[in-house]
Amino acid sequence: MSALAIRVQGLSKRYRIGGAAPGPGHLREALMDILAAPFRRFGRPRAAADDFWALRDVSFDVQRGEVLGIIGRNGAGKSTALKIMSRITPPTAGRVELYGRIGSLLEVGTGFHGDLTGRENIYLNGTILGMRKWEIDRKFDEIVAFAGVEAFIDTPVKRYSSGMYMRLAFAVAAHLDTEILLVDEVLAVGDLEFQRKCLGKMDEVARTGRTVLFVSHNMAVMRRLCGRGILLDRGRVIANGTMDTVADLYVRPDPAGEAGARFDPRDRHGVGWAQVTDARIVDDQGGPAKGIPCDADLLIELSIEVTDGMPAGTSLRGLVVELIVCSDDGQPLLSLMNVDDTGVALPDARSCRVLVRLPGPTFVPGRYRINTFVGVPFLQHVDEISGALTFEVGPPAAPWRPYELYTGRGLFCRKAEWSCLQPAAAALRWDATGA
Amino acid sequence: MSVMLGRDAGAGVPWVVIDPTSSRPLVEVRELWHYRDLLYFLTWRDISVRYKQTVLGFLWAILQPFLTMVVFAIFLGRLAGMPSDGVPYPVFSYLGLLPWTYFSGAVTRAGTSVVGNAHLLTRVYFPRVLVPLSATLSALVDFAIASLVLGGLMAWYGIVPARTAVLLLPLAALTALAATGIGMWLAALNVRYRDVQYAIPFLMQLWMFATPVVYPTSLVPAGWQPLFALNPMTGIIDAYRAAVLGTALDWPSLGISALSAAVLAALGAWQFHRMEQSFADQV
Numbered sequence: 001m002s003a004l005a006i007r008v009q010g011l012s013k014r015y016r017i018g019g020a021a022p023g024p025g026h027l028r029e030a031l032m033d034i035l036a037a038p039f040r041r042f043g044r045p046r047a048a049a050d051d052f053w054a055l056r057d058v059s060f061d062v063q064r065g066e067v068l069g070i071i072g073r074n075g076a077g078k079s080t081a082l083k084i085m086s087r088i089t090p091p092t093a094g095r096v097e098l099y100g101r102i103g104s105l106l107e108v109g110t111g112f113h114g115d116l117t118g119r120e121n122i123y124l125n126g127t128i129l130g131m132r133k134w135e136i137d138r139k140f141d142e143i144v145a146f147a148g149v150e151a152f153i154d155t156p157v158k159r160y161s162s163g164m165y166m167r168l169a170f171a172v173a174a175h176l177d178t179e180i181l182l183v184d185e186v187l188a189v190g191d192l193e194f195q196r197k198c199l200g201k202m203d204e205v206a207r208t209g210r211t212v213l214f215v216s217h218n219m220a221v222m223r224r225l226c227g228r229g230i231l232l233d234r235g236r237v238i239a240n241g242t243m244d245t246v247a248d249l250y251v252r253p254d255p256a257g258e259a260g261a262r263f264d265p266r267d268r269h270g271v272g273w274a275q276v277t278d279a280r281i282v283d284d285q286g287g288p289a290k291g292i293p294c295d296a297d298l299l300i301e302l303s304i305e306v307t308d309g310m311p312a313g314t315s316l317r318g319l320v321v322e323l324i325v326c327s328d329d330g331q332p333l334l335s336l337m338n339v340d341d342t343g344v345a346l347p348d349a350r351s352c353r354v355l356v357r358l359p360g361p362t363f364v365p366g367r368y369r370i371n372t373f374v375g376v377p378f379l380q381h382v383d384e385i386s387g388a389l390t391f392e393v394g395p396p397a398a399p400w401r402p403y404e405l406y407t408g409r410g411l412f413c414r415k416a417e418w419s420c421l422q423p424a425a426a427a428l429r430w431d432a433t434g435a
Numbered sequence: 436m437s438v439m440l441g442r443d444a445g446a447g448v449p450w451v452v453i454d455p456t457s458s459r460p461l462v463e464v465r466e467l468w469h470y471r472d473l474l475y476f477l478t479w480r481d482i483s484v485r486y487k488q489t490v491l492g493f494l495w496a497i498l499q500p501f502l503t504m505v506v507f508a509i510f511l512g513r514l515a516g517m518p519s520d521g522v523p524y525p526v527f528s529y530l531g532l533l534p535w536t537y538f539s540g541a542v543t544r545a546g547t548s549v550v551g552n553a554h555l556l557t558r559v560y561f562p563r564v565l566v567p568l569s570a571t572l573s574a575l576v577d578f579a580i581a582s583l584v585l586g587g588l589m590a591w592y593g594i595v596p597a598r599t600a601v602l603l604l605p606l607a608a609l610t611a612l613a614a615t616g617i618g619m620w621l622a623a624l625n626v627r628y629r630d631v632q633y634a635i636p637f638l639m640q641l642w643m644f645a646t647p648v649v650y651p652t653s654l655v656p657a658g659w660q661p662l663f664a665l666n667p668m669t670g671i672i673d674a675y676r677a678a679v680l681g682t683a684l685d686w687p688s689l690g691i692s693a694l695s696a697a698v699l700a701a702l703g704a705w706q707f708h709r710m711e712q713s714f715a716d717q718v
Contacts, residue, residue, distance in 0.1 A: 007449075015716070087560035089715045090455055097449035110558045113480060115487040124480055127473040128559055 004099055005180055005211035006062040006085070011094035012235075013055040013080050054080040056235040058094070062213065064179075067206045069214045069226030069243050071250050073328070073367075076232040078215045082106060082182050085213070100179030100211070103130055107184070109169030114158030118149055118168055121157055125172045139175045146201075147171035167194055174201045180211045199224070217329040219247045220408025251366050251392075251407070261289065261391040270383040273310050274319060276372045278303040279389040282355075294365050294405065294413045295396040298358040300389070304374065305351040316346040319382065322373040323356060327411055328366065334358075339377075361413040363393045364405045461708050466562055474565050474572075481544075481573035496577035497584050500536040504529045507649045520651045522680060523592045530676045531648035533585060534606070537578035538614050538668055539639040544570040545618020546635050550625050553718040563711040564704070567622045571615045578607065585679075597681025606674055609696055613667040616700025619707040626710065626718050647672055652688075664688040667696035 055077045062068050070078045083089045085096055086104030111128040112121050122143055126136040136143075144150055147167040149160070157165055183202070199221065206212055206225055216222050222229065222243060229246030231239035239246045261281040268275075280301045283289045292298060300323065306314050321338040336356060338344055346352060369390050374383040393413075395405070400415060467474075486492045504525055511517040512524030519527035545567035549556065552566050582603075589596060625631035646668045647655075655663050664670050670685070670692025677684045 083715070084453065087451070087453060088557060090712045091453065093455055096451075096453040098451040098453070100450050102451065104559060106558045111555050113484060115484050116480065120480075120483070124476045127470075127476045128555065128561065130470075130559075130561065131472075132469075133472040133475075 003064045004061060004097075005064040005066065006099070006213070007095075007097040008061070008081075008085070009059050009095045009097075011055055011058040011081070011084060011096060012053060012092050013077075013084060013089070014092040015052045015054055053235050055084070055091075058232070058235070058237050060230055060237060060240055062211055064099070064211055065209045066228060067212045067214070067226045069216070069222040069229045069246075070232060071216070071219070071222060071229055071246065072232035074330075075234075077235040078232055079106075079184060080235075081232070082184050082213070082215055086182050098180060101130075102180040102182065103176040103178035104182040105129075105173045105176070105184065106182070108166065108173050112157060112165070112169060115156055117156055118144075118153040118160070121168070122172055125169070126176075129173065129176050130178070131176060135177065139177075143168075143171045143175050146174065163194065170194075170198055170201075174198070174205070178210075180213075181205065182213045182215075184215045185217070218408070219251060220406070223247055223408075261389060263389055264387055265385050267386040268383065269385075270374070270381045272307060272383055273314065274304060274306050274316060274374055275383045276302055276374060276385060276388060277305050279370065279372060281389070281391050291394045292362075292391060293360075293395065293397040294363060294393045295361040295398060295400070297360045298362045298393075300356040300358070300370065302354045302356070302372065303351070304346065304354065315348045315350060316352060317348045318376065319346050320373075320375050320377050321346065321354065322375075324371040324373070325363075326369045326371060327407075328368065330369070332371075333363070333368075333411055361396065361415060364407050364409075364411050364413050365393050365395050366407040366411070367392050461704065463562065467564075470562055470565060473561055474569055477565055477569035478572040481569055482576050485573070493577075493580055496580040500529065500532040500581050501584055503536075504532050507532075511649055517650055518654070520653060520676075520682075522594075522676075526588055526592055526594060527651070527676070528649050529585060529588055530679060531646075531672050533578070533581055534610050534672055534675050535643060535646065535648045535668065536581065537574055537607075538610055539643065540577060541571040541574040541611065541614035542618045542621065543635050543639060544574055545615060546621030546625060547632050548618070549622040549714060550629070550632065550718060556718055557715045563714060564619070564707065567619045567707070568615060571611055571618055574614075575607070575611065589679075594680070596679050599678045599681055599684075602678040603675065606671055606678065609693055610668075610671055612700050613671070613696035616696070616703030618703070620699075620703035623707045623710040623714075626714050642666075642668070652685075660688065661691060664691040665695050667692045667699060671696070 058077070058081065060068075070081060072078050080089075082104065083106070084091050085098070086102065086106065088104075088106075109125065111125050113124065116124065122140065123133065123136055127133065144153055147164070147170070149164050149168050152160065152164065157168065160168070202212075202214075202225055212225075214222060214226055226243040229239070229241065229243035230237055231246045231250055239249050263279045265276070278301075281289045281292060282299045282301045284299070286301075289299070302321070302323075304316060304319075304321065306316060323336045324332050325334040325336070326332050336358065338346065338354065344354065346354075367390065369387045372383070372385045372388040375381050396413075405413065486495060489495065491498065507528045508525045512519065512528065517524065522530075548566045548570040549563070555561075555566075556563065586596075621631055621635060643649075646666055648668075652660065652663065652669065652673050664687075670689040673685055674689045676682070
């Protein structure tokens with residue numbers, strides 16, 4: 001007896017690169033535009049290349065009571081989709097039909113004001129989320145109890161600890177009682193205990209037969225909460241099915257690429273007289289790696305060059321190079337530097353290639369990023385690239401654990417040696433009977 | 436973005452349809468009605484936060500028009516001998532400054548309200564019009580407080596308010612209408628062109644001198660007065676004075692000003708409506 005809750009048809013959203021405003025941002029520019037108009041006949045027409053499609057022809061249906069997860073990398077269009085569905089921003093094309101009242105939690109604590117008390121903020125935040133005053137009256141005690149801030153309910157929230165603040169903010173949001181709920185990454189807040197509480201609440205919400213759309217990077221959470229998943233990539237739906245199959249697709253290495261490794265220097269900063277011009281994941285022969293088993297050594301090859309046009313005699317000598325390996329959501333995991341004892345000094349040359357070997361096992365299968373940094377120690381920020389290299393670590397070539405390794409239980413892949421100290425004899429006996 | 440609200444959910448008719456066309460009605464009564472509690476809490480937030488952590492608190496609402504009155508009374512009333520239609524100049528000018536301070540305060544607050552609430556607009560949907568509306572409503576509290584001083588001032592000069600003083604209520608509503616309309620217009624423009632927020636104080640200053648706040652309308656040549664009344668605050672402020680002091684109301688002038696206020700409000704609302712969909716992308 002499924003009924004439709006959300007129908008999304010051909011949804012597209014275009015942004016102009018270099019500012020969201022389609023046109024001048026200042027009155028002066030607007031006036032200049034008008035003045036220049038008669039002389040612009042021979043000018044370059046606005047290039048379509050300036051357009052950026054955050055969403056491209058996205059269609060899907062959500063049945064009533066279904067819990068759907070939308071996943072995808074940063075910039076895949078997940079948040080844009082939520083923003084359109086929550087009516088914050090209009091689509092460029094396409095249509096969304098919502099069968100029921102909708103509530104969106106794109107952030108917890110929207111509209112919280114530090115000078116207002118906990119009580120006042122509950123009412124303000126609640127009505128901002130679309131609740132009526134009587135609804136809040138009815139749930140007030142429940143909200144306060146869930147947040148555990150009874151003693152401070154008449155204290156301005158700027159005097160709250162950050163934990164209390166987040167708990168109160170989440171508590172209001174969690175009591176939003178609409179038929180359809182859109183939730184964006186709100187679970188990534190607070191301490192571990194509170195996160196568990198939030199997850200419990202979300203589980204509860206999901207089981208009450210309401211329609212929920214989640215957006216998150218956290219695959220473990222998504223697998224647990226969502227029955228169905230949609231994978232977005234560069235604004236398009238590339239998979240739509242059970243959450244487990246879609247999540248597997250998301251963490252699986254991209255078969256087309258070289259282990260999915262891509263050098264991407266777009267996010268580059270620094271004075272730039274020397275630059276990292278390429279970064280690759282390679283195999284033992286120096287060719288592009290076909291795959292990166294998590295139990296193999298990780299080999300990163302960097303090309304560093306003095307920028308063309310710098311005076312003769314400029315060399316790379318003395319530069320510090322740092323690689324920071326981050327998880328897919330940007331959390332730094334590991335820093336490697338060429339000035340470490342195991343590192344190498346850059347040569348007195350205008351260009352060089354450096355090979356960095358990180359002995360395996362390295363990281364749990366999943367997607368990782370490397371930020372590169374080149375600098376003159378204590379003096380100059382020469383070249384820094386965020387997300388210079390993205391790569392996929394695959395399953396182990398020789399598995400050593402009877403269970404699947406997955407990122408929800410930690411990102412580092414290490415083998416530890418275990419031994420039993422007390423009582424040693426019992427362990428031996430168990431060993432003997434087991435063998 | 437056209438958003439259509441269905442009559443009831445579950446009958447196979449969507450509750451909300453979102454598409455790129457602009458067929459959305461200018462005023463959505465049902466939706467505004469649903470969000471009336473939010474209007475109340477937004478207004479109330481503006482009021483309660485305004486004078487937080489100040490020593491003088493709500494006294495600020497009185498000090499501003501009162502001290503301005505004192506300055507004008509000394510320089511214009513005493514030194515320059517500005518005529519004041521037979522009323523003590525302090526009472527005369529305070530009667531002008533009271534509605535003017537409300538008007539300029541409301542326009543300023545409403546004009547910067549959308550940009551000032553950007554964090555709300557980019558995170559959650561609600562009828563955008565509530566933002567400038569709550570700004571003009573919250574300014575009414577300052578207006579009410581400053582009105583108390585008027586009573587004291589008139590008692591000091593031994594002037595008894597006329598019975599027509601009850602007209603102050605509809606006149607205040609008319610002032611709020613004009614301020615909301617202009618405020619919405621400026622608020623929408625300010626999203627796109629931040630120049631607006633720097634221009635508003637200057638605009639208000641010029642506008643004050645184009646309005647009979649510190650001088651009587653009788654100074655303006657009779658032939659120019661209908662044109663003068665196109666400024667909505669001209670008719671309104673003259674009517675304030677006439678209502679409180681019990682002198683004859685200049686109905687034609689008030690009529691022109693009221694009409695002009697209504698036209699400005701409609702234009703402001705229309706401009707706001709035209710631009711509100713793109714607020715979240717531009718702010």
